[in-house]
Amino acid sequence: AQSVSQHNHHVILSEAASLELGCNYSYGGTVNLFWYVQYPGQHLQLLLKYFSGDPLVKGIKGFEAEFIKSKFSFNLRKPSVQWSDTAEYFCAVNDAGNNRKLIWGLGTSLAVNP
Amino acid sequence: NAGVTQTPKFRVLKTGQSMTLLCAQDMNHEYMYWYRQDPGMGLRLIHYSVGEGTTAKGEVPDGYNVSRLKKQNFLLGLESAAPSQTSVYFCASSRDQGRVEQYFGPGTRLTVT
Numbered sequence: 001a002q003s004v005s006q007h008n009h010h011v012i013l014s015e016a017a018s019l020e021l022g023c024n025y026s027y028g029g030t031v032n033l034f035w036y037v038q039y040p041g042q043h044l045q046l047l048l049k050y051f052s053g054d055p056l057v058k059g060i061k062g063f064e065a066e067f068i069k070s071k072f073s074f075n076l077r078k079p080s081v082q083w084s085d086t087a088e089y090f091c092a093v094n095d096a097g098n099n100r101k102l103i104w105g106l107g108t109s110l111a112v113n114p
Numbered sequence: 115n116a117g118v119t120q121t122p123k124f125r126v127l128k129t130g131q132s133m134t135l136l137c138a139q140d141m142n143h144e145y146m147y148w149y150r151q152d153p154g155m156g157l158r159l160i161h162y163s164v165g166e167g168t169t170a171k172g173e174v175p176d177g178y179n180v181s182r183l184k185k186q187n188f189l190l191g192l193e194s195a196a197p198s199q200t201s202v203y204f205c206a207s208s209r210d211q212g213r214v215e216q217y218f219g220p221g222t223r224l225t226v227t
Contacts, residue, residue: 009154032212032213034215042220043118043204043218043219043220043221044157044204044206044216044218045218046215046216049213049215051213090156090157094211094212096212096213101159101162101172101211102159102216104156104157104158105156106154106155106156107156107157
């Protein structure tokens with residue numbers, strides 16, 4: 001069965017530090033990949049997504065993610081975080097073929113200290 | 115354009131009581147989903163619907179029922195609430211599955227005592 005693993009459960013950074021959140025999935029076929037963000041007290045919203053093409057995708061608020069097929073990874077990055085990036089980040093994957101239900105990672109809680 | 119709305123926002127139930135959570139979307143989406151979010155467990159799919167009049171079980175369906183009588187509404191019912199159902203419930207909708215994003219509601223925080 002598909003699974004999604006987010007290695008970092010809690011991350012604490014200072015403003016201006018660089019961020020990389022890991023996401024690995026366990027499906028060998030073609031996948032669609034997503035990162036969602038949940039700011040405190042708000043609902044989940046899409047940060048970025050990858051379906052095909054350039055494996056480096058850019059999303060909102062300066063975030064980007066790189067799909068590395070050989071490593072089954074889709075890590076989220078931001079060169080310089082801000083206090084307003086404090087949130088919970090979820091990686092999600094679905095099979096691009098028949099079973100396209102989203103499989104979610106457990107989330108990473110990011111706290112950025114001013 | 116309100117997107118996805120959920121009512122109520124908060125609710126406290128006693129064990130054994132019943133309630134219905136309402137989700138409404140105004141984007142004409144075919145797919146709708148109910149998730150629960152618990153600390154350290156991420157999002158778990160309870161039930162989903164691929165169109166008006168259809169429902170299907172997700173990852174954790176036990177203790178819940180759903181109905182999709184109208185395309186824009188997706189109801190989640192708890193017939194006999196248990197403390198294990200204390201959680202934050204999110205509804206989401208999407209135009210399709212696969213390459214499209216899911217749009218989420220603001221959530222309902224349910225406590226069962």
